[in-house]
Amino acid sequence: MSTLHLDGIAKSFGDATALHALSLSVADGEFVTLLGPSGCGKTTLMRIIAGITQPDRGEIRIDGRAIHALPPERRNIGLVFQSYALFPHMTVAANVGFGLKMRGIARADADARVAAALDLVDLGAFAERYPKALSGGQQQRVALARAVVIEPDILLFDEPLSNLDAKLRDQLRDDLKVLQRRLGITAIYVTHDQAEAMALADRILVMQAGRIIEEGAPVALYRQPRTRFAAEFLGQTNVLPVVRQNGQAVLPWGQPIIAKAAAEATHVSLRPEDIAMVLDPEGPGEVRSVTFLGASVECRVAFGDLEIRMRDTGSGVALPAVGQRVSFNTRTPPHPLGEVELMALP
Numbered sequence: 616m617s618t619l620h621l622d623g624i625a626k627s628f629g630d631a632t633a634l635h636a637l638s639l640s641v642a643d644g645e646f647v648t649l650l651g652p653s654g655c656g657k658t659t660l661m662r663i664i665a666g667i668t669q670p671d672r673g674e675i676r677i678d679g680r681a682i683h684a685l686p687p688e689r690r691n692i693g694l695v696f697q698s699y700a701l702f703p704h705m706t707v708a709a710n711v712g713f714g715l716k717m718r719g720i721a722r723a724d725a726d727a728r729v730a731a732a733l734d735l736v737d738l739g740a741f742a743e744r745y746p747k748a749l750s751g752g753q754q755q756r757v758a759l760a761r762a763v764v765i766e767p768d769i770l771l772f773d774e775p776l777s778n779l780d781a782k783l784r785d786q787l788r789d790d791l792k793v794l795q796r797r798l799g800i801t802a803i804y805v806t807h808d809q810a811e812a813m814a815l816a817d818r819i820l821v822m823q824a825g826r827i828i829e830e831g832a833p834v835a836l837y838r839q840p841r842t843r844f845a846a847e848f849l850g851q852t853n854v855l856p857v858v859r860q861n862g863q864a865v866l867p868w869g870q871p872i873i874a875k876a877a878a879e880a881t882h883v884s885l886r887p888e889d890i891a892m893v894l895d896p897e898g899p900g901e902v903r904s905v906t907f908l909g910a911s912v913e914c915r916v917a918f919g920d921l922e923i924r925m926r927d928t929g930s931g932v933a934l935p936a937v938g939q940r941v942s943f944n945t946r947t948p949p950h951p952l953g954e955v956e957l958m959a960l961p
């Protein structure tokens with residue numbers, strides 16, 4: 616059970632700044648995801664926490680203890696990275712027990728801990744297999760067992776599911792969350808997949824070009840993003856200009872914006888699922904495309920110079936046709952969070 620503090624971590628590679636004096640605190644048992652596009656510095660930050668890369672400046676503390684001068688093996692941090700990096704010539708049990716052996720843990724104790732770790736990831740029956748006789752998902756579960764067997768203070772995940780197919784990814788994602796909760800280990804998880812970040816995190820940190828630009832719990836960040844970058848990175852959204860009409864802020868189709876910050880806002884973010892579309896021969900919009908996705912139907916509608924995206928459930932809805940005229944309305948949110956979909960953006 617541990618807290619992690621990063622203070623002013625900076626890193627450049629030649630002229631390129633990968634991290635700009637980044638500070639971050641992770642609470643005991645918290646699951647934080649770092650979400651950002653390729654090249655924003657996520658992996659560099661993880662490597663610095665793990666001790667694989669040295670920062671130019673800054674401090675790292677676990678439970679108040681400075682660790683930035685320690686070599687990786689003395690930081691008590693568990694790593695699960697994208698490539699499983701299992702030793703091919705060692706059995707599953709030997710792979711999982713390797714870190715314990717390096718730490719000089721007595722054989723009997725180590726064997727018991729390896730067996731317990733393999734049970735945790737449901738691979739108890741696979742202890743004597745070699746990695747090549749396992750599926751990708753099983754190999755990644757071995758990597759997870761190997762990371763937790765050392766009873767780390769902190770678990771670091773760097774895109775651990777990206778080599779797996781979609782169904783397995785969802786399954787392992789859920790397993791991983793359950794395991795982290797059960798063990799209560801403080802975790803940081805890097806991804807560029809917003810659905811993964813939302814599914815796993817207690818708190819999402821959105822990174823852009825070496826900085827954390829916004830953070831929050833998944834629901835708050837999705838529904839009340841402060842920046843256009845976060846709004847657009849966390850799923851699809853419509854960023855619409857705010858129009859002033861008789862001193863009132865309205866959406867382009869004239870509907871009043873009832874949001875506290877609307878008075879100053881130049882744009883709002885409106886999620887596709889928060890716009891209702893009504894077939895209306897006199898309506899101001901024209902359907903450009905209709906995509907049926909099973910669980911949902913997505914439409915793009917031309918409205919003047921704008922293109923509005925909308926999403927509806929795929930059940931029981933007569934699909935609109937390309938070329939049909941429509942009018943718009945924003946939905947009343949079905950949850951008690953108020954009118955949060957209409958968020959003002961700087």
Ligand SMILES: Nc1ncnc2c1ncn2[C@@H]1O[C@H](COP(=O)(O)OP(=O)(O)OP(=O)(O)O)[C@@H](O)[C@H]1O
Nearest residue numbers: 628631633651652653654655656657658659660807
């Ligand atoms: N060893 C290195 N030498 C030079 N530049 C590097 C090195 N490692 C990273 N960089 C640069 O630092 C920046 C951040 O890279 P980093 O790998 O941390 O990004 P990332 O967010 O993890 O991206 P991805 O999702 O593609 O893995 C990039 O511009 C990258 O090119």
